Amino acid sequence: MDEENIAQDPRNRKKYWLGISINLIFIIFEVACGLFASSLALVTDAVHNLGDVLGLVISLVAVILLKRKPTKHHTYGFYNTTILAAFINSLILVASLTLIIWESILRLLHPESHVNGGIVAVVALIGVVINGLTAYIFQSGAHGELNERANYWHFVGDALISLCVVIAGVAINFTGWEMIDPLVSILAAVFILRESWNVFISSFDLVTNGVPDGVDEIEVEKYLLSLPEIDKINDMHIWALSTTEIAISAHLQCDQPGDYMKIIDSATEGLRKNFHIDHVTLQLETCNKKHKESTI
Template sequence: MHDHATVSAGARHVGRLTIAVGLVAVTFVVELVVALLTGSLALLSDAGHLATDLAGLVMALAAIRIAATGRASTALTYGWHRLEILAALGNSLLLLGIAGFVVFEAFRRLGAPPDLEPVPLLVVATLGLVVNLVTAALLRDGAEESINLEGARLEVLADAVGSVGVIVAAVVILVTGWTGADTVVALAVAAWVLPRALRLGYRALRVLVQAAPEGLDLVAVSDELADLDGVAGVHDLHAWTLTSGLDVASVHMQLRPAADPHAVLHAVERTLTEHHGIVRTTVQLEPDEHDCGPEEVC
């Protein structure tokens, strides 16, 4: 049994994700302490939002580390790579839950907006915005490669948008005294988060049901393989994503009588890797039954 030690896209950015976890953790502690000292329910609520961010980031980091260190076995033949996709799905559900709670709470407060202290709200929201922007910048490159890190970055961006909204609301309350601004901002943030959380969840589910990688046309790939020298036919072509940056495939190739099996095998692997980014391929070579003579066993 061969253990292919392939590094996932998320594992290449684990250092930055670790720094992001530290920044968000420190900010969460600061917000929580200030909220408890001032008695501000708004700040305590914002600290709770940061706590969900921290949980999402820790979940993403844990999934990457376990996937990177957990070895394949007879029971888990691909190791723990799918944990990164489960973490992305978890982040999606967490974001949907937060957005749903915000919408519920916003409508509950429409008739009776609570009293808010704008100054501590403004100060801590500004601190949170700075930390969220720095964290989002740290995760930007990784989010382009890993669906897990995309989920973690989306958590941070959602909180950054929320921080901007809180700053705007705090200024409005400070200038006009209208506390309803907090409710309007909450609904706007929820409207921003919902479609992005749904998109993340959809992408994670595509991986979990082993759909073909996004942007990969299996019909075109099959035609390309069928045009290789020595190939008589192609069938049972399957391609799926193991985790972000790790696309795999399996295919059955019918060979012509004079074909060189080794040359066909290398041509198939080279085509799938160089043209379509598939890093692992299982190829079954078969003789073309139509070209077998009456005495031959195919």
């Protein structure tokens, strides 16, 4: 499903609102139980769930903003707000998880007198159900648009992490070894941090107009130079307008421009077909024209 269809389908908004509501209620419940049971593992799980809820909020905002038409001030519309929000959320999540890892290390050095393993196991088991239900809500988009795929797999991962916390709670109950709680907290936080760091790096690349993942700039250049009319490429730039929309601009130097529109149409069609670049801006130049290269 493309972005325009996502924006126009009212069922998408409903499932986002449902996912946000049930997870926010559970996060509040999980934090309260985590503090009551002195369990960092539950708090860690709640922080990660909050990050995923923020992701759902971003996706919902994107669905709403996609219906807004470009303006004279925002000529590209509001597609790139999802990139900016993803970057901010990933930055907050990375910082939060880093603090939780530090707190867990301190808990290992100075253990709590008691961790209620029974409460930890029960609350985490509810988390398995909540995260599994949210994943089921987004199952239809598991192989579709990027944001929906990310939401689906995030909550599948959350369900698995909550299952690990269940195991930790049961282990504490039977063994009385309370060090299991901060150890599980560290392992879960490190696992999530690795995933969050990848999202942070990818979103940072897009915020700074890096070439989107899945597009090879060298291959794009090779393709354009393979066209018989084109001898040289100047000022080629490839960047993301959103998580799914890619743009390119370039000056194509030709010995004999001939049919101007034929060359432009051929290059544009090839870029869309071979590299899924839909926003194409190309300018033709003759070889006898001295090109002044841009500073960027």
